[in-house]
Amino acid sequence: MMSQCSAELCMLLIEDNFGELFARIFTVLQRYERLTLPRLKFYARLTDRQLHHGLSAMIQHHLIYHFTSLDDGNTYYEANPQAAYSLVRSGKILQLVENRLGEYAAQVLEAIMMLGHSSIAHLETLPELKSKKQRIPNGVHHDGIKAEGEEEVEEDSAAPNGDHAESEEPAHLHPTLKSLASHGYIHRLREAHFQSPNDNWLNASRIVASRPDVKQMKGKQQAAEIEQKAKDMVKEKTEGDLSRGLIYNGIPRGAKRKRNHGNSGSSNPAPNGTNGVNGDHVDDEVEEGNDWSDDEDDVDSIPMDSNLIVRVNYEKLDVALRNTRFLELAEQDAPSASVEIYDCLLRRIEYQTPRCRDTFEIPREGEEGEQYSVPIQLSSIVEDVDPHLDLAGCIGPMEPSTVLNRRGKRPLDDDTNGVNGDEHEDEPSGKNRAYEIDQHLSILSQPPLNLTTKHVISGLPTWRVAFRGLARKLRHLELERMIESRYGDVALRVVRVLHAKGKLDEKRLQEISLLPFKDLRQTLASMQTGGFVDLQEVPRDAQRQPSKTIYLWYYDPDRVCSSILEDTYKAMSRCLQRIKFERSRERDFLEKTERTDVKGHEEEFLSEAELEHLRNWKAKEALLLAEVSRLDDMVAVFRDY
Amino acid sequence: MASAGSQVAELASKLYDACVNEFDPDHLFYQNDFLNLKVIPKNDVALLLECTQSLVNQNLFRLLQKDGKLTWKLIDREDAEKLRNLTPDEAMVYNVIHSTERTGIWVRHIGNRTNLHKSILDRCLKSLEGKNYIKSLHNVKYPSRKMYMLAGLAPSEEVTGGAWFTDGVLDANFINSVAGYIEYTVSRKSWYEVPASDRKKRIKTASGKAEVRSDEKTYLPYPHGYTGYPTVAQITSAVNDSGITPVRLGEESIVQLLEMLCYDNKLVALGNGEWYRSLKNPEAVKANQSRKAPIEGDDLSVANKHLVKNGMTEAPCGQCPVFKLCAPGGAVSPETCEYFDPWLNNGLGF
Structure with missing residues (x-):
């Protein structure tokens, strides 16, 4: 179930974050997979005290599932590699x-992450969440390298709060929690979350099977009924969605708006030349943690139930992270x-997307049906898009023959433009705006990426995203990057041909890829050694003579993906x-810097050379973590998308 | 008898002329075709056969068999002249080679079909080649076979492998130059170039980002459903007009190359291969092509800088030749790794 490499990585991560005791357990x-407490004690060679302490804390962090069997009354413990x-x-x-919800929201989420799960009441008591604190930029961040999670967690848990500059501002804890909940980034903790998915599943199917109405059924019908009911039951038991009632018109509260304020965009339709390039005022919008005070103030005043226990919803966050990847794809040439x-x-x-995919494993290439996202109406996209965004200015004209100077689509050129295009800025809020946005989405729908798909539901244009296909494309892109860097662009062409055409013999491959035999053979051979392509022998007679055998090259992305995934785990472990x-x-030097009297007062106690050394060390660490x-x-x- | 013979010869030459006038040279004649010409008096079949036989003897007709019926084919008078000068063995060989037309025939197959001894066959082939009636050719599929075809014919695509082969070997330089030209041509038609006057206005209003690029040309994508992208026919004629190819390239050859460019992720086929669109704008294409040349021979690290990156390609482990052996505490281990230090220094250096 767990590969050696990923097990090693999980162990290292836990050791890095929580220390050796946790890592050992x-x-x-x-x-050994599932173990009862006595067996666990036997294998781990730990004292009762250590074990109890460790297990309870790890359960708090969801690193371990536990399950008490009704049959023998034993409690089994099981590792949770996903959480690790x-x-x-x-x-x-x-x-x-x-980026989405502001610094304070990140702090709240960080606190929840650190605690594993937490009740709202407990969060209220946390000193660091009580008031807005100014975070001191630590050595890592100002290098411009992506902040690393474990480091932050460590630092914040260790750092005393005393030296944070505190400003007395009203706490935004409840509104922030609400916006996190409505985005789905946190969800309610359920008892079933402490048990492994398999246990939940078995438990549910056992309960369903023992129901009298199900017992009466037979054969396939019964099996199907059990599966369906058990699925529903597991879903119901693990459902922790908190966003109900917090979403207005399809937008969760606290969502950062692209447009300035409400409907101001449509009320003053004449764009006034000054905001030629858009988007900058979006960047200027400094997150002060009070975005949500725009509207819906009345709802804010209702605090969240303080008995509620929440935890981070990693599944949902994967969806958000995946979307950022899609966005990066779009940035390449749109x-x-x-x-x-x-x-x-x-x-x-x-x-509206709770998780990246419904199946546990990524389905095999070619066996994967397309799964579309929920369709979004064009009109609601129009609402969201910044009204000052210059839409017409970045698409070429439709007519094949282009006349110079007839692209007067920008509001600035209102007086100069002649033939067409002026209707666009006469009335930017109306239908034309929708038409232009539709045009932009159409550009994105073009091959090779097909980032969007148009779908007309009862006459209303809607847009959706073909998630599975795009996720597959992301996988292929990663593989192609590796192939290109290892074997050059010739190999890339060969692999794409093989992928598109299936299995090919050398001659056909040469005809399609138009590569000289020598180059082709060399790249194929080196890729075969690297495990990227493979050779199939099809003998034409029973003797299997090499001269009477057809050799077919093929490229199996599934196989390559899984082996690369293992390699990636391994590379992470190595770092x-x-x-x-x-x-x-x-060690000696670092121990000095970590002494309680030195830490936080490095400038006072360390010499110039030592400070330089410390900076170097931090940069090095940051590089590896990045x-x-x-x-x-x-x-x-x-694995996840 | 003599008069009968001369009458037949006269009729035969009449028949031949009628055939040349009425039908195209590749026509396959059946008996009825001759009778329909009304050259033979009273449609006398026996007389007709005599005539055709005399024409076959003069090498003006070639006797063939199709679906169990006798058929004839015309031979040019010039060719007939050639054939008449050959020895019977040579004529036989010539006919066999002629029958394979543009595909050519392997020497061993000629031997099988003519039942000639190898030394006689070799002599015949040599003399035919010397008279410039046939030529040897190189087959891409069977490079080791010695093959012959008529001197006046151009070998078929199947034999040569298409326009991209010179003497049976793929001509990489030629392909690359044509591919580069096509990519650039398509690219110029796939992006809208903002006119210079318009650009100046942009600069005035645009924020810093646009100003940086002010001296470069700005390219905009065309909207969805744009139909001005180049078609295969347009690309073919552009390539042929450009003068970079010594021979005229057919559309099939160009399609082959276009498909290759698609596999290279340089072009995208739209509407089932009707149009082609370039993914990069002309500037980028140009930059890309001028960059390509000096890379050859440079060390890999320099080349790698241009490539797209991901976590695995930049980590030292991604390029490590002994990655599979690496294990903590082993002979190759993260502790003793010699790649990390240079990598870290390199990373911190910039």
């Missing part, structure tokens, strides 16, 4: 939340306005192990 559970792995993604998630519009579309879709090693090299996070991007593509 976790490793034992990974190695998501430790590495925490930095990325906080970054995302900070005009900037299209990207903005795509962002709006993806946001809308994100709010983390290297940090450990580098740390041990610098690499881990880049590798995590790949894992996400291969």
